[in-house]
Amino acid sequence: MRIVKSSKCKLRYTADGLLSAVTSGGSMRRKAIHAVIEDLCKCSYFENTIFRFVLDNGGTRTQAEEVFEDGLIKLSELLRKGQYQGGKIEAFAIQICKNTWLNMRRKKDEQLHLTDDISTMDQADHETPESLMAAKERRAVFRDILQNCLDEACLKLMQMKFIEGFRHNKIAEELGLANANSSKEKLNRCKKNAIKCIMQRDDYQDLLKSVDFHLKKTTTHGK
Amino acid sequence: MANNYNEKIDPFLDGELNEEEKAAFKKAVEQDPELEKEVRQNLLLREVVETGYQEKMRSDIRRWKSEAKQTGTAKVGNIRKLGYRLAAAASVVIILTASIFTLIVPQYSNDRIAARYYEPDNDLGMLRGNNDADILRQAFENYDQGNYNGAIPGFQRYPNNDKALYGLGLSYYQMEDYKNAIETFKILAGRNNLEYTEKAEFYLLLSYLHADQTGPEFQELLNKMIEEEGYYVGQAEGIKKKLDSFWRSLR
Incomplete structure (x- = not known):
């Protein structure tokens, strides 16, 4: 380069x-x-x-x-x-x-607690997550979830799909899965297991409430 | 639960649905608490995944910074390391000077020092935008072709445009019209435009040298550049070293 x-x-x-x-x-x-x-x-x-x-x-x-x-x-x-x-x-x-x-x-x-552009964009009439949980505390909770509810392979797959916007065929290629369908199936399995694990937490309801303001928002991976 | 909407949660969150599908999906979410819960769960999960991504990025940032410090790339708080390098460079200069005294001494004239530390601004091409007016674009083209005299009127048309002012200062500099270069770079440096301030100060410093104006204003600028450890700190320190040199006193 x-x-x-x-x-x-x-x-x-x-x-x-x-x-x-x-x-x-x-x-x-x-x-x-x-x-x-x-x-x-x-x-x-x-x-x-x-x-x-x-x-x-x-x-x-x-x-x-x-x-x-x-x-x-x-x-x-x-x-x-x-x-x-x-x-x-x-x-x-x-x-x-x-x-x-x-x-x-x-x-x-x-x-x-939080005044960055993302939160102000989506606050609307709902309770903000910041009123329920301080941002740092929230990150600590997420770190705990990462540790207990997601293995490395699932995290990698979800990051490629949700954050980096990779297509399933590319994910399959990179992670050594058979094809795009295998990647899709694995993603669904990972999601299901992770959500099941999160649901067992004591703070599950609070966490769930805290994301409702995001409903209007969609991510686009720069498309 | 509206099962047919289940599979649309990810496409919805990824912004892949068209307007019609999006509206239908939102309506379904409003009407179906179970679907709404699933969307929330997915959003929560994505936030967790995002946190994981950020944590990884944070650890990469720390590693890269530490690598930079180890290899001496980072300069913050690294004055001692810089001092060693300058000392080594100075030693080499002293040895060489002793052996070829008559060839070296003339190199300590203001002109020679300025020429030694001059570096062309190769960013100039990047400063041009598609929205530039034709006259400004033409001025940059003239500058590129070495037609500095021809570039000046174009740059002068935009006294409030920092980019044009920068081009004007450089054109004067190239024409060795240091009096006007000094005036122009002074104005630009005073505007506190992040993009140009340091560059303007650097070329102002060199212009002062060429014009033999090494009085208080020059000294103040030189010291400021060294203290602030900006991009041109290496050049500023080199210049100071040269100016303070024993060999310079022999001129």
């Missing part, structure tokens, strides 16, 4: 290359997203810019670390969802991290 030396960070993808890869989807998109995040992690200019912004705007180094990670995770999500329209990759990533910090600070200042 060509290194783009002209950029402030040594990125393996040009803006056009990245746009083309994320639009293509599948393994090309995955490879591109990983490469971009890895290159940004190794770019001192990017790191310095984020740290300077957070520190200059009332944050601590620990918060800067958090913004750096959360911002890059958000970047991967936006790339997956087709929200990158081209243009300088570092500038796009820096803007995301800045927004992450501003949201975090606002949240802290106003003592709100």
